Amino acid sequence: MDKVEVYDTTLRDGAQTEGISFSVADKLKITRRLVEMGFDYVEGGWPGSNPKDLEFFSVVREDPLLRERVTAFSSTRRKHISPAADENLRHLCACGVKTATLFGKSWDLHVINALNTSLEENLAMIRESVAFLRERGLRVIYDAEHFFDAYKHNPDYALSTLAAAVEGGANTVVLCDTNGGTMPWEIEAVVQQVVREFPMVRVGIHAHNDTGMAVANSMMAVRAGARQVQGTVNGYGERCGNADLCTVIPNLTLKCGYPTLPPESFGRLVELSRYVSELANVHPYPQQPYVGMSAFAHKGGVHVSAIMKEPRCYEHIDPALVGNRRRVLVSELAGQSNLLYKLRELNLDLPSEGEVARQILAQLKELERQGFQFESAEASFELLVRRAANGYERPFVLESLRILTELQESKAVHTEATIKLRVGDRVVHTAAEGNGPVNALDNALRKALEQFYPGIRRMRLLDYKVRVLDGAAGTGAVVRVLIETGDGQSNWVTVGVSPNIIEASWQALADSLTYGLLQRGG
Template structure:
């Protein structure tokens, strides 16, 4: 098999329904660019006006340029008893910048009776008229048939009628959703095969959840039986037990089924992208995740290590470098960071072999202390500049101090004092803030913005803290990840220390230093990926 399957990522919408999953609008934009760099075809951003964060996200996305991916707006079919042209939700979709809209509608008779309380004919009209309205508005429309496989087992004839209604309205594709994650691969495969046969000429997609630990297997079964679009989320995040893991789906399509999943050689970015999303969500990447986990190609002692040294295929199903991962021979503590040279090139940094090796050694040392650079692109670029010798600090620190005081009424006051040297002059500044980090930020800006006015425009858009050795409780080492933006681009910086304020200070200073790095347009990558933007 060598036909292309369309990759549809639902991380920013469906993935965010998982417990504890939350990203700011600016962070979602960063994820969208990462997915675009990976070569994902369609990125489902959510419903443009479901809440203020989504409204902000679509405003931001409308100003962005993507090299490969198309942004998808998501919504539902019209309400019962309301004409499509009068439905406010459909009007929002029609007006939004996204050229592709995905509509979800009911398919299962249980939901018609118990949830939306509409008759079968009215439901069919809701589907067809909603799709037709958006098509008339100039949108490409994908129709998601919710609970399709439950509906198929209950009444396959009516389930097909729902798909036909969407196709009659002008949907370019119908997607069969295993919304409850209740199906097994043989059930999905046989249903998809029959739908593809009956709906000749109408492209079919698949959307699975992982309640039976079959999300990836069900997706592959659908593809083997004629589905030409797969929907999923990065690392399988999502409601309940999660969605089908798009990382594993892409790896299996490309390397096990011989199906083109991503353009060019972009699949080498799979590990980097998967870890980036985890780190941005403040999650520890799953070390045992197939294809991209730290232990996915790890071997410990004995015959396995000997076998891999002789011929890696003895204990590995593929070369880890193909997905941007690396082999770990744990017994001999071998490690490496083959992405250093590529990162330097994309940042416009010329590195010789000696500098690259110093950077690799530095990364190993820092990772042993708790640093992770997947979502801290700003800190990583600063590290590279330090290795080539062209790093210049914004100032020299003498000391900083924070005071947090709470009175009997519960009011908290925070004050920070910094003592720094800039261009041979000593500056002592104090500032108040709504927290110690905010106060440090204000004090630092009051000095360095005089020398670097651009820093007045820097906004800290998010702040995350993770305990690295939780058994030490409040005395644990902490990792702080700061997200920053200047209105045009966003970046992440990191700090690690036993004291959370010290870690925050490190990340804060790195954010400002990265903002002042000279920016230059970089030559386009050979595979057509975008240039001139932080990775």
């Protein structure tokens, strides 16, 4: 089948997401990753519009590969001036890229009410701007803003704006559902019409997600003949976001057979999704199709029993195709199949049936009733199972813990933790300060244990979350604490639950160090 070009606009449209701001270094890292994976175009932003984009394009200009793949974005010339006099178009020509993406007005409503010009002048703005860039050796992708709304309101004029771009020499015309309000069947009908009208150019789709249809609309456009899809990694974008390329790409190739990225890049889609979310400082969405942590997670015992026999029973693809993995969750819904799967996964030599298994499942369900949650705290679950095995030895045992917090008006808060632990046949008693009770507890625990287990120095607390489980109980509510810890090689999550936040924190913190010692030794 015909290749579908993949055009990424994470660095422009994605950067318009509320709360996201990429540095120049971030933009360059993402650009290089996308180029390396074989994305056809990476939209870099508006050259000359701000110091950040100016610096970004100055780096791109010096790299031949980036110059070929990165596109610069701008608008058509302003009304009643020549293209040569338009500052935005001059910046496009000077930024060093080989492809320019130009957007213009398709909707007569916008032309009259927003641009305050005539319909004829708007057509001239489009035609002359595209021609100006083509004459200077640039490929031109023309983005027809609000095209579907324009087509519904005045189809003849909407098509005439595309004709103006094609007359100017545009290589690709992209139909934009800028307001994100068009339905998939409308997309299909309009794209079919445009493909018939303009067989000499490539047609693209740029979908926004205001009705939750961005991915569906992108798919329907390709089905109707579009051969370029624009979108963003993880669906980032203004308002409700753009079409999520992490979903569109595998849908097109794995489900419909259209070539998109090189085959070797599909196994890196999960890595790409998480890499961009890290740079965007946005927590990954667990239920994101294909690449989310929960995309291939199984919780119900019946489901787990089935996938152990035949994964296709509850998985639409092999998770490894996109770089993901199958996960079996343990909870109050778990059955023996879940336990068997986890035992195999953890390489634990425990019987999956019989009294030990029944005790583990009963303990698991009782702990979940109390508020524990092991779906995301798999390290605590593994410890729960290992403690049921014969021969398990705890690396340390708490004898006592006391935390003192002194608060005085207009003075810094003083917190000290005193801890007594038993390690083997020795007892250690020490104290440490911190900027709060949990920090003081962490410092005291590490101080006590590092003489026995030097490897603890490599372990770092990465995240600490507290959730109130019953808000109606006010300050007497039970809280759940989740702690994420890492040692530079891997990260793990542990959980604690108690009406006392210090006790819950102790449970999660003690498990975090215990698990790290179990995995890496002392």
